[in-house]
Amino acid sequence: MIHYRPQKIYIDRAVCDSPITKNILDSFSDIPREYIEGKPEFLNTLHQYPDPIFEGKKYLWVTKNHGKLVKKCGASTSSLQNVVCCNYTILDFSFNCHFECMYCFLQEYTNLPMMVVYANIKDMLTSVQEVLNSASSRNIRIGTGEMADSLALDEVTGFSQHLVPFFANQKKALLELKTKSTCIKNLLNMDPKGQTVIAWTLSPELYAQKYDLKTASIKERLEAARLCQKAGYKIAFHLDPLIQEPTWKEDYKQLVDELFDQFNLEWVSLGALRFNANLKTIIQRRFPNSFLITGEFVSTPDGKKRYIRSIREEMYETLQGYILQKKTKTPVYLCMESDLVWKNVMGYAPETQEALERYLTGRDSPIKSGNDRGVAK
């Protein structure tokens, strides 16, 4: 894994006193810094760089998130027909990631290619508290890994030291920290009281070597997961994106065997590779001749390119088959898929977001409503 080290830090005066800012400045005491109001000047010079995405990540902007701090995940607002959403809630704590996964959708945000950390932690916790106060559900899942890796910078920012104790003191929601890193040092000294799930996004080792350019290897991720499990954290895995390499069947079999033989998992998600047409162009440009985009991708109703449905279903069915062989009760869900795919693969589609939410938090079994082909699964 390659650790992040900026060339320069811009600090918004509005967050000078934040403990997050203090941690960052202590960690990078030798790096030039500039206190600013408004956006860093650097953003106006981006057009001078041939690869602004790469260049931008050399700069870290510590600022305040003025927008909505807690929001619903993209699937709940997706126009994919009958998309099954797991009612995920996102806490926007950071933006961008230095790990350089070839398929990462963050590459599309070309107007803000910097690394951004939102340091107004107090506001964030207040917003989360408001969500908890107004929610009737006790199965809320709140994650930070939507616009950044949840832990990639944790040893620099110390976010987890605020979030884990906060969630440990309530019973309505689970905090999910999603990562491809091994930055778990802060986690090991805290008691999550069952309210924090650390989720690693995984793929077969060779795929990670090929496509996750600066992340921890799969072996390292799994070692970190073992340590977290030992320290009392719940563990989950996201097999996402599933990539149809020529040997995908054997590769994923090996991966599933390794996971279920060693861990008690909270949930596992499966998500086939998908991207916007614009991202395809970016991938082509930044990583010419990549195998990644050569699959049978077609446009789907939400504008994303996905493998043709029969391929996705075959991949999900195969992996689900491997998982079923493990005779596990771990909930498995499909990420951003239509109810048709759910029914064809899983034999049912959750009838409501809440039903899926209950299923994932272990409080219910899925509602079986049969599949569209009339085939018993």
Next chain:
Amino acid sequence: MFQQMVLSSIDLKNRFFEVNFLPDLTVLKDSIQRKGILQPIIVKCHSDPRLDRGEESLQIVSGFRRLDCARALGLTQVPALIVEGELSDLALFERALEENLFSRPFNLIEKTIVLQKLKVQFHVPESLLIEKYMPIIGLDPAATVYQRYQELLNLENSIQIYIVQQNLPLHVIESFLAYTQKEQKMLSSFLSPIHFTVSGLKEFLIWVREVMVRDKVELSEILSSVHSCSQYEEVKKVLKLKRYPRLSELEEKFKVFKQSLSLPLEAPLFFEDNKIQMKFGFRNKIELKEWAQKIDRALDKKELEEMLKLL
């Protein structure tokens, strides 16, 4: 003041200031034949290392196309303006650019030549080149755009010619850059006889490249599978089978079943959904009854069962 200059006194081989690439001289030649050269060319005195010490030749600053026409037409004299004074080569090049821009737009390769000359011959720093000169030739002053134009220099000459002849936009040209020069040469001879639409050409270049990467095959192998096709539609059909084998198979099977069911059925788009659509019209009960009978007959056919399994 301009003067009539003997053509042989001008060094026609010296192309230091030239930015032309594949100029179309037909119209200009006709005009010169009718009216002569109306606007004088610009030349400067130049000490030529090939000549005896102290001797100077006349170097062309602007008017390359006019001079090429004059030579082709057998003219012996041309009106010319000799620039004197302390103007630098860069200032003269700028002047030549402006004069060119006044009479015609640059093609993409010419824009590349302009940028390259500014960089290599006149040592203009990259930032100045982007900020000052790119807007002059109609380009966005951005490093990404500059880099893209620099990459065009790597295109094989036959592809550069093809691009200019077809007047292709940059987003299509970029697709050629994924190929090696050897492959570009192969492509240019394959592409020339076939009429491609702009989007069709882009699709072709992307699909071929993706099949090469995915299946680890040589370009020659793919081109030989389509070499008997003379129309783009034929090429596309063969290529689609390679690029989208699963989708092509579904579409093909659907087509066969549809024919045997004799119903106006439409497959779901890319088979993403699982609903077949049927659209028909009727003017009276008899026609409607005929449709109902056709549907009724289809219900008993095994092809309908097979078709439904495709979903």
